[in-house]
Amino acid sequence: MQCEEKLEVFENGFKDEKFNVEVRVFGGDGRKILLALIYEMYSPEYGSDYVYPFECAKEFWGIYMDPSEIKGEEVNLKPIKFMTSQVRQKIESMAEELNVNVDIENAEVYKTKEGYLVVGKNFILDPKGRLFVFNKPSLAKQLLKYIWKW
Numbered sequence: 001m002q003c004e005e006k007l008e009v010f011e012n013g014f015k016d017e018k019f020n021v022e023v024r025v026f027g028g029d030g031r032k033i034l035l036a037l038i039y040e041m042y043s044p045e046y047g048s049d050y051v052y053p054f055e056c057a058k059e060f061w062g063i064y065m066d067p068s069e070i071k072g073e074e075v076n077l078k079p080i081k082f083m084t085s086q087v088r089q090k091i092e093s094m095a096e097e098l099n100v101n102v103d104i105e106n107a108e109v110y111k112t113k114e115g116y117l118v119v120g121k122n123f124i125l126d127p128k129g130r131l132f133v134f135n136k137p138s139l140a141k142q143l144l145k146y147i148w149k150w
Contacts, residue, residue: 003056072145
């Protein structure tokens with residue numbers, strides 16, 4: 001669905017040509033996180049009262065979300081010191097369940113209460129089994145602010 005001249009929203013992600021951003025989610029529902037990202041991108045242009053692309057995406061996805069809910073959390077993560085074969089197998093099995101290949105060798109791996117969080121150059125595999133694939137490495141930091149919330 002076209003939500004803005006350059007923003008296209010689809011079932012598991014969105015593509016925005018204005019900001020040259022594309023994000024897709026596999027393996028679970030990450031649409032609230034995507035909504036927060038859309039709101040963050042467009043609120044400077046639209047103001048905080050009514051952000052049309054955010055409202056359009058909410059309607060398309062059938063999600064109720066108030067802009068006041070969009071408050072990111074800064075999380076202090078410490079990467080694991082070294083990758084054991086057990087950790088590698090656990091992460092690889094998470095990726096296999098999603099039927100995707102991820103570059104674990106060049107990714108940061110974090111141990112959390114929920115499980116392992118893997119952050120690569122263009123993906124995040126979270127402990128809930130969701131895979132966020134994006135085209136800009138800077139999006140990882142933005143997405144991480146909301147992963148624990150939803």
